[in-house]
Amino acid sequence: MNIAITRKSERRRAEIIDAAIRHFNRSGLNGATLGGIAASVGMVTNGVAYYYRRKEDLAAACMIQSLAELVDIIGQAVAVDDPALRLERLLAAWFARLADGVTGKATPVMVFNDIRALTPPQSNEVFPEYYRLFRVLRGIFNGTSIGGDPVARNARTHLLLSILHAAQEWFVAQCEARDHARVAARLALILKSGLGGVAPQIMLSLPDPDPDADPMRVAYLRAATRLINQHGYRGTSVERIAGELNLTKGSFYHHIDAKDDLVTACFERTFAVLRQAQDLGFESSGNGAERLATTVGALLGWQLSEAGPMLRISAYNSLPESIRPTIRHAGDRLVERFAWQISDAQADGSMPVRDAIIGARVLHSMLNAVIELEWWVSERGQARALPHYTLALFSGLFAPLAGED
Structure with a gap:
């Protein structure tokens, strides 16, 4: 009897885990609910809570x-x-x-x-x-x-x-x-x-994509981007963002309407930086490989500067589900622009033939990985670690x- 109960319990746990992974992958930790997960396996919320008391336990x-x-x-x-x-x-x-x-x-x-x-x-x-x-x-x-x-x-x-x-x-x-x-x-x-192709040289001259923006709003976007990258959306409170700038919660709402608006604005700023660096590469002189190196060098410089970093792609799950597809589509278009740069370099012979769209995704992953450098290596060590990311990408x-x- 006990064996039968144990087996039934194990099957139930497996069903809940299966459903939960699908919900978390689709909606993120912020959007998924125990009630939604329970309903998808024909249970009530308390039934799931019997096995996993909190949503975070299940995640x-x-x-x-x-x-x-x-x-x-x-x-x-x-x-x-x-x-x-x-x-x-x-x-x-x-x-x-x-x-x-x-x-x-x-x-x-x-x-x-x-x-x-x-x-x-x-x-x-x-x-x-x-x-x-x-x-x-x-x-x-x-x-x-x-x-x-x-x-x-x-x-x-x-x-x-x-x-x-x-x-x-x-x-x-x-x-x-x-x-x-x-x-x-x-x-x-x-x-x-x-x-x-050629390894990029880090550039520190990429200007702010919106020089006429309210400086305090830009400061909030910078602080929020860094905190969301490091702690996730749920771990980044309005108080924490304001505290980074030694300001009050009231000051935040004077410049930003709501926290959900903030993460959307952070993505828009990140996309503006990507477009600016890509345009710089498209318009620069040299062969295709050199133009791509210009773009990558500009983005690495932005990531490591006080103006950066860009928002990590993991933040997509922080967005409300209603606008997530639109933001994702905008991000995908920018990855395609990397693919165009790679294709241009392959066409003029300055880079060997590789799958351009997969190459663009690898390049994007490298830029995201560089964001995390400051979390596991000292500032002095970053200078030594960074070339390994770019060398791995190009060689x-x-x-x-x-x-x-």
């Missing part, structure tokens, strides 16, 4: 399950001797798993956009598992020329992890599930060999820095 359980699965996928890949083959097998397995989530063969993998929104006690359970994932993924670089350099290894592992996370969204939204092997192979070529994940091979 943590979903993340832990997906983290364990991803660690298993990576662990099998890193067991291979050849680094390039490790990478190929990892990507093949990852996209096959994403495809299974799309077709219904398996529960989708939890998107980790809201991981920074977790606080104790849930964060105490999830964060160690996420750090374990990072440590296992570093095994991709075992036996390579950068395997013994902690900064290089951590930077490139971080970039690879950012690419894997971003792929959860663009593959599911924009690719046919049956093409998972093709997508994995095309991405593998880019990550093994790089996009080619491949395993390429050594000049003089370090």
Whole structure:
């Protein structure tokens, strides 16, 4: 009897986790509700609360399950001797798993956009598992020329992890599930060999996209962008934003109508910066590769300046569902502009032929990863870590820095 009850309880938990992952991936931690999750499995809210008292408890359980699965996928890949083959097998397995989530063969993998929104006690359970994932993924670089350099290894592992996370969204939204092997192979070529071309030089001269804007409003947007990137939308209160500027909550509402309006404004500002840098590249002299390097250098300079950073793509889940598609579509158009720049460089022979749209997504992932540099490396160390991101993008994940091979 007890065994039957236990099995029924386990099945119920599995049903709830499956439904919850779908809800969290669609609506984010902020938008999903226990009531909505319960209704999708034919339960009342109290029925779900019997297993998971709070929404955050359920989100943590979903993340832990997906983290364990991803660690298993990576662990099998890193067991291979050849680094390039490790990478190929990892990507093949990852996209096959994403495809299974799309077709219904398996529960989708939890998107980790809201991981920074977790606080104790849930964060105490999830964060160690996420750090374990990072440590296992570093095994991709075992036996390579950068395997013994902690900064290089951590930077490139971080970039690879950012690419894997971003792929959860663009593959599911924009690719046919049956093409998972093709997508994995095309991405593998880019990550093994790089996009080619020339490494960008960091520029610090990209002006503010809206020089006539109210300076106090701009200051709020900068502060909010940094806090949302670091703590997520739920972890970024109006009081916290105002406190960053040593101002009052009342001052915030004098310049910003509502918190939901703020995250939309942060995205609009980020998109304006992207357009400005892309236009700078399109209009600059030189071949296609040099023009792309101009764009990337300008964006890296913005990210690392006092004016930056841009808003991370993980903030999409912070948006109200009613406007999220519009903002996502605007972001996708800007990724396509990166693809045009890559195609221009391939057409004039200054970059080798690679999948331009996947290359553009990898480039976008790199820009997002750079935002997080300040969280895990000192200001002095950032100067040493940054070249590993750009070198990995243009020359491949395993390429050594000049003089370090």
